[in-house]
Amino acid sequence: MLEARELVAYRGERAVAHAARIDLAEGEHLALLGPNGAGKSSLVLGLAALVRTDGELRYRGEPVRDVDAYRRRVAVVFQRPLLLDRSVRENAALGLALRGVSRRERDARAETELSRLGVGQLADRSAIGLSGGEAQRVSIARALAIDPEILFLDEPFSALDAPTRETLIADLAHVLRERGVTTVMVTHDRDEALSLADRIGVVIDGELRQLDTAEAVFGMPTDPEIAAFVGVENVIPAHVERATDELTHLRIADQRIEVTEPPPKGDDFPLLCIRPDDIVIAREAASTSARNSFPARIVRLEPIGRRTRLVLDCGFPLIAHVTRQSAREMELAEDDRVVASFKATVPHLLPRIRH
Amino acid sequence: MDLILQGVSGAIAKLAAFDPDVLDAAVASIVVSGSATALAVATGVPLGALVGLTRFRGRRLLLSLVNTGMGLPPVVVGLFVVVFLWRSGALGDLDWYCTRQGMVIAQYFLAAPTVVGLTAIALQSADPLLRMQLLSLGANRWQAAWLLIRESRLLVLGAVIAGFGAVISEVGASQMVGCNVKGDTRILTTAITLETSKGEFGSAFALAFILLGIIFVLTAVTTFAQQGRNARST
Numbered sequence: 001m002l003e004a005r006e007l008v009a010y011r012g013e014r015a016v017a018h019a020a021r022i023d024l025a026e027g028e029h030l031a032l033l034g035p036n037g038a039g040k041s042s043l044v045l046g047l048a049a050l051v052r053t054d055g056e057l058r059y060r061g062e063p064v065r066d067v068d069a070y071r072r073r074v075a076v077v078f079q080r081p082l083l084l085d086r087s088v089r090e091n092a093a094l095g096l097a098l099r100g101v102s103r104r105e106r107d108a109r110a111e112t113e114l115s116r117l118g119v120g121q122l123a124d125r126s127a128i129g130l131s132g133g134e135a136q137r138v139s140i141a142r143a144l145a146i147d148p149e150i151l152f153l154d155e156p157f158s159a160l161d162a163p164t165r166e167t168l169i170a171d172l173a174h175v176l177r178e179r180g181v182t183t184v185m186v187t188h189d190r191d192e193a194l195s196l197a198d199r200i201g202v203v204i205d206g207e208l209r210q211l212d213t214a215e216a217v218f219g220m221p222t223d224p225e226i227a228a229f230v231g232v233e234n235v236i237p238a239h240v241e242r243a244t245d246e247l248t249h250l251r252i253a254d255q256r257i258e259v260t261e262p263p264p265k266g267d268d269f270p271l272l273c274i275r276p277d278d279i280v281i282a283r284e285a286a287s288t289s290a291r292n293s294f295p296a297r298i299v300r301l302e303p304i305g306r307r308t309r310l311v312l313d314c315g316f317p318l319i320a321h322v323t324r325q326s327a328r329e330m331e332l333a334e335d336d337r338v339v340a341s342f343k344a345t346v347p348h349l350l351p352r353i354r355h
Numbered sequence: 356m357d358l359i360l361q362g363v364s365g366a367i368a369k370l371a372a373f374d375p376d377v378l379d380a381a382v383a384s385i386v387v388s389g390s391a392t393a394l395a396v397a398t399g400v401p402l403g404a405l406v407g408l409t410r411f412r413g414r415r416l417l418l419s420l421v422n423t424g425m426g427l428p429p430v431v432v433g434l435f436v437v438v439f440l441w442r443s444g445a446l447g448d449l450d451w452y453c454t455r456q457g458m459v460i461a462q463y464f465l466a467a468p469t470v471v472g473l474t475a476i477a478l479q480s481a482d483p484l485l486r487m488q489l490l491s492l493g494a495n496r497w498q499a500a501w502l503l504i505r506e507s508r509l510l511v512l513g514a515v516i517a518g519f520g521a522v523i524s525e526v527g528a529s530q531m532v533g534c535n536v537k538g539d540t541r542i543l544t545t546a547i548t549l550e551t552s553k554g555e556f557g558s559a560f561a562l563a564f565i566l567l568g569i570i571f572v573l574t575a576v577t578t579f580a581q582q583g584r585n586a587r588s589t
Contacts, residue, residue: 050487068495076491078484084506095492146493 006055009046017043019208031197039206075148081135083127095146113141133164153185233319264351279320290341365557384542391462403474424468433531453534461528466518473514
């Protein structure tokens with residue numbers, strides 16, 4: 001449906017984001033994930049033809065030349081609702097008014113979308129003075145009222161408080177799946193991306209570094225910065241001792257580790273990536289199917305939300321997460337001796353970046 | 356102090372009697388300054404939108420000229436307009452020297468830079484993402500500009516009132532171009548100058564009260580509009 005090749009998005013005269021290749025299929029939900037200031041908003045504005053771009057942008061197989069015509073087939077929801085000083089209904093109907101739709105029809109369509117987003121009862125109120133959540137719902141209704149072929153969402157939830165955000169994400173996910181709208185969403189929140197997206201693109205330092213399924217991005221990040229951003233806290237330099245058809249044997253400090261993933265081609269010193277959630281902590285060594293088990297000392301315990309983050313010393317540093325309840329029940333404390341285990345299928349091997 | 360009391364009581368008497376000279380001057384002021392401001396708005400708001408919302412070569416130079424124009428001395432404007440309207444001048448055939456039309460032209464050049472400059476500032480201070488949002492909703496550039504002007508209407512209204520305020524209270528250009536003809540081109544400010552020079556403080560105060568009244572009404576309109584908006588946003 002939408003294809004971008006070597007797309008460069010500009011802000012003023014400055015090139016701020018680049019994507020070598022993006023293919024968006026009809027009905028697909030794509031999330032562009034990345035830290036603040038990474039250039040993901042610029043990239044999405046480039047895809048929406050709202051900022052100057054270089055490179056190739058094709059819509060339904062044809063190059064985007066008539067920008068006004070293209071913009072009339074897509075819609076954008078920004079971080080802030082950007083409502084005009086008029087009634088909620090008039091705001092929701094604005095895109096239709098700009099398309100010359102009759103007042104009766106546009107009011108009816110606007111009211112349908114407002115009701116779908118749960119703010120139908122506010123139609124007669126002035127848009128000035130709505131709460132943040134209500135205003136963002138009106139903004140989304142305004143975008144959906146024009147029945148866009150692609151909906152671009154530029155961090156639409158980031159200015160909202162957590163409960164409002166969670167409800168709105170759930171409602172929007174329902175509406176988008178019900179309507180089958182093709183969506184490109186920008187976010188720096190991994191949970192938001194996982195809630196709404198079929199595929200995830202990671203943008204770091206103005207570059208779309210990886211674009212793949214959520215499983216691939218979170219399980220097999222293609223570089224250490226992506227790994228760090230998607231929550232892979234353990235990125236550890238390792239040495240390949242030997243590789244067989246079934247296992248790769250690695251050494252880290254004095255420990256031997258076995259993984260099922262083959263080593264990166266021609267790289268005997270890859271980076272071993274393990275998510276903290278994939279490490280199992282026990283008080284004593286037990287007979288399990290996990291091929292990797294190490295005695296470890298708890299260096300630090302840090303509560304993070306509902307979990308506890310353990311900083312371990314296994315001869316090499318390792319981060320593990322356990323639930324707070326587990327930490328309590330196991331009476332874990334700093335300087336305690338534990339056993340850290342993970343399966344050979346868990347780690348992902350990255351080629352080491354050499355400078 | 357006696358002079359002031361004498362002047363104020365004289366003014367009240369003239370206002371109560373609907374003195375025709377005073378009323379003529381008030382009507383002439385409103386007609387001339389209103390026409391000049393209307394022309395300034397018709398040309399200045401679109402130009403202000405162009406300067407405020409777009410980037411083009413020469414924009415900074417244009418902004419500098421507009422800013423300079425906002426501080427133009429009325430007598431200098433008067434001088435140039437008189438030179439153009441003088442019988443042997445470039446526009447002498449129009450025969451507009453010592454007419455209200457000539458005064459409207461002079462006041463237009465005083466009001467327009469204020470309207471252009473303040474409109475540009477009003478639109479520049481609008482949220483840049485709002486324009487992008489309007490474009491993304493399918494607005495073309497002109498529709499987006501019009502919606503932004505409507506959205507910034509209070510600031511644009513402020514620009515219009517500043518322009519009107521600048522010309523309704525100026526004296527130099529109107530005196531030079533209009534020649535202060537009684538019952539025709541004599542406006543409030545030129546009449547106040549004349550009556551004061553004659554020592555007719557009653558008439559001068561009456562004219563001054565009307566001028567102050569007009570300025571008060573203008574200020575009240577913007578204040579009420581602003582407060583009305585604030586009340587709706589809370």
